[in-house]
Amino acid sequence: MRNYWLMKAEPAEASVDDVLAMPQATVPWTGVRNYQARNFMRDGMQVGDGVLFYHSSCAEPGIVGIARVASGAYTDPTQFDAQSPYFDAASKPEAPRWILVDVQVVRKTRNLTLPELRADAALVDLIVLKKGNRLSITPVEPEHWRTILQRLDCPDL
Incomplete structure (x- = not known):
């Protein structure tokens, strides 16, 4: 069974346009430093799972790509790079703490903004909309995935 995810990126670090310009429109999702988000990547994500590419920490946060x-x-190599903002001195190559997955952008969409998401009754239980949620990666229910793709006039992957 396929899973669905919402993955947040700050556009100053990795915008949907930046990723589309990369070889095969694919980026290693580096820098995740939250154990729950890491566990989603390690234990839940599989090749082919759908991803809602979400811009955060910007003027208009929202879903900007599929x-x-x-x-x-x-293994996320940035944890061992002392020059990286994601360096983790406690992580050792023989026992790495942090991992990543590669994410391939399939299509850029209009920005489905946070206020639009909040206004949609069908998305009331979407985790990114829950008060206090700050995770950079969250699971998305299949019905939420379908609703969002409809709002964006996008076919499924």
Whole structure:
């Protein structure tokens, strides 16, 4: 069974346009430093899962693209790079703490903004809309996935 995810990226670090310009429109999803989000990548994500590409920490946060998980989980090298903002001195190569998956953008969409998401009664239980939720990766229910694709006039992956 296919799973669905919402993955947040700050456009200053990895915008949907940046990813579309990369080889095969694919980016390693580096820098996740939350254990629950890491566990979603490690234990829940599979190649081919659907991804809602979400811009956060910007003037108009929202879903800006449809993507898919393009690889299994593997070690995030930024945890070992002392020059990286994601460096983790406690993580060791023989026992890495942090992983990543590759994400491939399938299509850029209009920005389905946070106020639009909140105004849609069919999305009331979407995790990103829950008060206090700050996770960069959250699961998306199949009915929410279908509703969002409808709002964006996008076919399924």
